[in-house]
Amino acid sequence: MKEDIKRLYEYKLSKFEKTKDEAFFILESSLEETGIKIHSIHSRVKKINSLIKKAEGLEISNENEVFEKIYDIVGLRIICLFVSDIMEIGQIIKENFQIMYEDNKLSGSEISSFGYFSVHFYCKLKQEFKGPR
Numbered sequence: 001m002k003e004d005i006k007r008l009y010e011y012k013l014s015k016f017e018k019t020k021d022e023a024f025f026i027l028e029s030s031l032e033e034t035g036i037k038i039h040s041i042h043s044r045v046k047k048i049n050s051l052i053k054k055a056e057g058l059e060i061s062n063e064n065e066v067f068e069k070i071y072d073i074v075g076l077r078i079i080c081l082f083v084s085d086i087m088e089i090g091q092i093i094k095e096n097f098q099i100m101y102e103d104n105k106l107s108g109s110e111i112s113s114f115g116y117f118s119v120h121f122y123c124k125l126k127q128e129f130k131g132p133r
Helices: 002-034 050-059 063-070 085-097
Strands: 038-045 075-080 097-104 119-123
Touching: 002 038, 002 050, 002 063, 002 075, 002 085, 002 119, 075 085, 085 097, 085 119
Parallel strands: none
Antiparallel strands: 038 075, 097 119
16 A cells, blocks of 8 residues: 555645645735734645555555545644734634634643644635636
8 A cells, every 4th residue: 555655645746745835825925914923934745654654543544545534745834923923823824725624722721831832724725726826
């Protein structure tokens, strides 16, 4: 199965890279329009070995299911300067993408605690998306 996943990954890699670039453009443009100051935006396409390891951990046995059940093949991370901006950035994400699932790690956390706060969105490009810029 690993070879089948690798072959399908290589076939889809160009699409993943284009999706990553477009999502980055959408977020960067939208954040610039709002004037929210951020530290950085990082983007990546999950490496094949990491994808295979995750598929094994989820006990996915069919190579097609790997690309249907693993939602973080393309990922972006926005690092903001202020906790107070997290919710506003989340709203920007909700306006620009179709949200499939939200994992809010802010709820129940004390602002004074050490560490970082995060909200993870599992999303995809909206249906009305017409293509690159």
